[in-house]
Amino acid sequence: MEKYFGESTPKLGFGLMRLPKSRGKIDIEQVKTMVDMYMAAGLNYFDTAYVYDGGESERAAKEALVDRYPRESYTLATKLCAWMGAHDEKSAKQQFYTSLERTGAGYFDYYLLHALQAGNYKTYDKYHIWDFVKDQKEKGLIKHWGFSFHASPDILDEILTAHPDAEFVQLQINYSDWENGSVMARENYEMARKHGKSIVVMEPVKGGALANPPSEVQIIFRQADPNASFASWAIRYAASLDGIITVLSGMSNIEQMRDNISYMKNFSPLDSDEQLAIKKAQEAINGIKAIPCTACHYCTDGCPMRIPIPEIFAARNKQLIWGKLKEGKSDYDNAIAAGGAASDCIACGQCENACPQQLKVIDILNSCKKSFGF
Template sequence: MERYLGEKIPKLGFGLMRLPQKDGQIDLEQTKAMVDRFLEEGFCYFDTAYGYGDGASEQAIKAALVDRYPRDRFLLATKLPAWAGAKTKEEAEQMLETSLQRTGAGHFDFYLLHNLGESRTHYFDDYDIWSFLAKKKEEGIIKHLGFSMHDKAEELDRILTAHPEMEFVQLQINYADWEDPAIESRKCYEVARKHGKPIIIMEPVKGGILADPSDQVLQLFQQEDPKASPSSWAIRFAASLDGVITVLSGMSNLEQMEDNLSYMKDFQPMTEREREITEKARKIFEAVPTVPCTSCAYCMKDCPASIAIYGTFQAINLYKTFENLEMAKGKYSWNTDGQGKAKASACIQCGRCEKVCPQHIHIREELKKAAAVLEG
């Protein structure tokens, strides 16, 4: 008898956001081969979204999975981003119908309100997507209803308190972010557990960063187990947590999939010794000097230029810690343009932000430094 929703689902899920590419398009033949291997080893959970590749991901999984296998052979999840261009309630609701048409799935085993938090949650409230999807669940189009989010624990607690009908949550959890004050992986995990919600884990390898960690972290892992890949440490850390439905890995080629299958097909939770090693790795990342921003946002309340101050510091700290400029610039673009905020270079040097910063950060100076790196 299951103790929680999804307990018996294999602990590795196929994230479909970063599918293999060929000539600028999704490589459908390699995607089919990956789907075949995934199912062959007994895994079944596939995760896509309305917005992945502007719909290309949903279309690809129709061709690679839905059209080629019986519907009861797999579990399919997708997501509705009411904040992504929907001008009316009807346009937001249409996203579900569009996903059904693209995938040909007939129903979704897991369906998510996509990326709640920050300035996005109100769209789901304004359009009453909660009630709309609850009705679709009653109709059988949705089997299990939940949401994903990349916000703080306090906001997660607020949403789960307001919407106890949500059956599960999808959270960014990995060992590097476990104690990060900007992400609060551990705190978010604990809030979900407090509310009795099982968890689908995304970004266990932090967008690929933890697959290629610093030399110091790599050496730490290799000394403990020369055969284990850095990704295996990250994914097994996440999969070893209690109350986890599955851990999504955004696999982009067969090599990544084979590596993941090698240690997840007979998954064994981490030992105490292995947990200690991942904690040492986390502390190595934590020791890198970064801007000591806690994302309190006091600095932004009276900023005349409407600069994404803490969003800028999130991005530059990502670069400082993991030395991945492409990833940092992507985060910077999302935190500025993606949120309707100005870039660091727009600072007019008024100094209002520094007067209210609890961490006493030299914000103007740090914004200059960040702009030189992230806008170059």
């Protein structure tokens, strides 16, 4: 393995996207405990974003981390989203200053242009954000910059050719999406490496889905190692790839933190038998037709019919993956109680432009409508 940027970074990053909540608010005391456990294990990479939780994630980073630990003892990443939470160049750039203020961090170790997708990546050119982050780096307010990416390898090639000084790329990589024709995890990974970029991995557990994979996969992993959690297979798989800076896990409670630390504190890559178990799991998953939604909710804010798209897809997946028809229908009824049903979709296409998985949301909602009756 050749030397690369970020090689010595601990391979488990603490993603602050799905922090624990109590009565609708971030449970800051639990977050503090999780931060303490994580830091005590010698780990130090924290990842938030301007848009996470309407800014509450960045504020939680301040309260649980920045106000309690010496600045040099951890690294903090956050992101600027030019197509969400901004309506012009000024408001997009303002996100950077707001993030500095919310976190109180003084500077960012890693700064990312957030969620570049086919329908929006040119907004970053239009608003001159590439030059803006380079200026902030020159001022010492950013140590390293890159971008998170949710599109096809040809677009990644185009962006990295136009911006060869990007220091890293954040990509969705997990064993179940490695050969997924929508996510194109392998192709994007290979494209980033072809350009010599190091990689931060996001969604290694596929929004939590691989922590509780289909029964066929559970049997494979149980046989290979009865003591390893299902999430551990997913995170170690991603961390075993060449050129990885860190693997982000959006931990939501103390138990997840404890489990992740148990195998990532002294990380060892998957051995050949373990890689074989992953291969069998990939084959098993490829045989199941489920909706590959990661519940990121990027699609929901702009839906004029207030359709709870990821909740509807989760309800349908309960039927498709587990065969639980009654429970899936009950989840569907609960999901649409405060919003629109699948049949309310007016096919405006907003959700499909926002979806990092490039899901054909309108078609899938249509099939959900047929399954659930409306």
